[in-house]
Amino acid sequence: MLCLSFIIFNSCKNDSSSSNDPSSNERIDLSQDLEDYYQSYLKLNPVDATFAGITDYNDTWENSIAEENRNSTKAFYKSIIDKLDNIDRDNLSKEDQLSYDILKWDCTVAYENFAYPKYLTPIDQMWSPNLMVGQLASGVGAQPFETVEDYENWLLRVEGYLAWVETAMENMKEGMSKGIVLPSPLIKKVIPQFTELAKGKIEDHLFYSPVKNIPDSFSAEEEDKIKNEYTAMVEQKIIPTYQKMAKFLSNDYKGRDSDGIGVYGNGDEWYQHQIKTYTTTNMSADEIHELGLKEVARIRSEMEKVKDQIGFQGDLKSFFNHVRTNKELMPFKSPKEVIDNFNAIHDKMLPQ
Numbered sequence: 001m002l003c004l005s006f007i008i009f010n011s012c013k014n015d016s017s018s019s020n021d022p023s024s025n026e027r028i029d030l031s032q033d034l035e036d037y038y039q040s041y042l043k044l045n046p047v048d049a050t051f052a053g054i055t056d057y058n059d060t061w062e063n064s065i066a067e068e069n070r071n072s073t074k075a076f077y078k079s080i081i082d083k084l085d086n087i088d089r090d091n092l093s094k095e096d097q098l099s100y101d102i103l104k105w106d107c108t109v110a111y112e113n114f115a116y117p118k119y120l121t122p123i124d125q126m127w128s129p130n131l132m133v134g135q136l137a138s139g140v141g142a143q144p145f146e147t148v149e150d151y152e153n154w155l156l157r158v159e160g161y162l163a164w165v166e167t168a169m170e171n172m173k174e175g176m177s178k179g180i181v182l183p184s185p186l187i188k189k190v191i192p193q194f195t196e197l198a199k200g201k202i203e204d205h206l207f208y209s210p211v212k213n214i215p216d217s218f219s220a221e222e223e224d225k226i227k228n229e230y231t232a233m234v235e236q237k238i239i240p241t242y243q244k245m246a247k248f249l250s251n252d253y254k255g256r257d258s259d260g261i262g263v264y265g266n267g268d269e270w271y272q273h274q275i276k277t278y279t280t281t282n283m284s285a286d287e288i289h290e291l292g293l294k295e296v297a298r299i300r301s302e303m304e305k306v307k308d309q310i311g312f313q314g315d316l317k318s319f320f321n322h323v324r325t326n327k328e329l330m331p332f333k334s335p336k337e338v339i340d341n342f343n344a345i346h347d348k349m350l351p352q
Contacts, residue, residue: 030087030092030096030099030100033080033083033084033087033103034099034103036080036083037080037103037107040076042054042056042057043057044062044064044076045062045064046060046061046062047061047062047129047132047136050136050142050143051142053142055144058143058144058153058154058157059152059153059154059157060156060157060160061157061158061159061161061163063160063163063164064164065119065122065164065167065168065171066167070114070119073114074111074114077107077110077111078111080103080107081107081108081111084100084103084104084107089101105280112273113273113277115266115273116266116269117175117178117180119171120171120174120175120178120180120181121180121181121182122167122168122171123168123172123182123190124182124186124190125186125190125193129161129164130165130168130193130194131193133161134206136154136157137206137207137209137210138206138209138210139209139210139213140209140213143157145214146215147215148218148222148226151210151214151230154210155229155233158207158233158237159237162237162238162241165241165245166241169244169245172253173252176253176254179256180264181253181254181255181256182253182255182256183255183257183258183259183260184255184256184257185255186255187249187253190249191246191249191250194242194246194249195242195246197238197239197242198239198242198243198245198246199239199243202231202234202235205234205238205239207233207238208231210230211226211227211230214226261274271285272284272285275288300316303316303320304316
């Protein structure tokens, strides 16, 4: 949501109100709401701010699954919705109406999401924060490591992240008591994500990585201090917490044999809301499935035409295998060549 909010906010700033515009008063109201939303969103989602290049909150990790924070975030979205409801949309310019509609939709969907207990299963095998944090911990992601303050900021942010992990365990215990747990096969995929970071030499640990790239401008005293602090962070905080979570998932957390969220009391409603969130439509699962079948049929028909155009003899499956294995269609001979090609593209982009 941050990228969308960022676009809305900046377009609103750049499209300032004009005294000749009869809707100028309404535009001022919307502009202020957009700015309030944006600034509040950054505070509520400090990691998103970091990914957007905003450094004000680089020392903070929001414990979004804690009850107090869930309540405050829900209230935030409701307040924005209420503000938008007090604006006469018809009096806005077409551009502002679009911003209004997007923001209203975003906030409404986010607010509605609090009706469903996702906080009871905060960890999964693909999208949960314990996976994303590794990008930052590597020292080559969005989290900057250029100044002494940057290194200190990350230590503070890790404290917040570890508080999130502790809350995740407590929430998952609550989920067990309510029958809202991960499917067992997913737990098996999650466990290695914690066990791998719950062991090993400190110097080889992912969370120690930034120390390996300390800028030359740092003094010897600053460098030694950072090394000692990061060693203590990994040895005394990261590894013990990851060991605790790995043990909890392996020994205590009991998953379910069923798949999906349809097994829950409001599972069908929850699933429909997920469809709405990820497709921005009110289509049903069956309608989306039917659309998918039609698209597959359309694409296969187009591929049949391509196959005939190049004179390939054989069925479509054989044609796919031909394309997949044809050496003439494989310009790269090694992984390094693939990476070098992407780096070359990046070098072309940088001046722009």
